[in-house]
Amino acid sequence: MFAIGDKVSVLDDAINGIVLKINGALVTIETEDGFELNFNQKELIRIHSNSDFLQNIAQTNFSSVAKEKEIPKPRSFVKEKKSSKDDFVLEIDLHIEKLVPNKRGMSNYDILNIQTETIKRQMDFAQRNRIPKVVFIHGVGEGVLKSELDFLLGRYENISFQDANYQKYGVGATEVYFIQKKKLL
Template sequence: MKFKIGDKVLVKDSVVKGKVAKLLKDKVFVLDEDGFELPYQESQLILVNIEQSKLSLYTDINNKMLLQKERLVEGTRRSTKKSKQEKYGVVMEVDLHVEKLVKSKSGMSNADILNKQLDTANHKVNFAIKNRIPKIVFIHGVGEGVLKEELYRLFHRYSLRFEDASYQKYGLGATEVTF
């Protein structure tokens, strides 16, 4: 087994996260954030070595890899022909932070929030397809990456091209979708 008692884990295809409480022959019992001990197969779990929010605190903007990525993206942008909408900066931006989507998030569980964000994203993708909008930038934030992974699944269902949005403009928390 690759898990130890006390390891932080995420459950694939779910918003459940917690710590490994027990290990049996074929089951890993996870103590979730609500205090429930739930059994999972090892293949259903992802080990979390460091929280994404803590990781972002240590991100160095002068990092060699980020600088190389920035140069590569800038070089690619110069060489591609831009549509009129892109030329004049008409790109649809959708902020998926829950504070932008609802008046109050009190009483909403993490699953409710995620579902609201995904419903909004799905609606905006359909709107862009119907109205022939060439690009959407979804601002999702850094967080722990759950929303980002679910957005990627949504984009794969529509067979859309997507990549990290401009680091200079949005930082690490946005994805650009091209139709």
């Protein structure tokens, strides 16, 4: 790694010198101040002479270095403008734990009543605010809530509903789309 006469620098100190002796991993250097000090090879680094430095500069491909440093130009693309209402989906989780702080002492009838009232309230809210899509998350269970939801949704006009996206919601969700009436000029 090192040869006698190499110029070296100590990694953790501001000491430079010339290699005098090499004994295995132990290297003896003479510092610029004339002291002889011993260091492990791992503690030293070779300093190249000015001619080596100039030779390295001459061999450097500056165009590739400049290309690495270049800031990439932002990609240009035309962004489609969408209404914020098109992106918004109202998601309502009908699990009773999400609707009330404590379900202790409630019968199945009470739970189903709270869930159906929530469905009615959210449907009215979506219609008033012209929200195009609502997703009701009802879970799988025994299907009682899903059948009640289907019954309630069947009573509304100008909507269509179907099972929600399986990849996003799994089996236990229903999507409701509001059919917006177009205004005549």
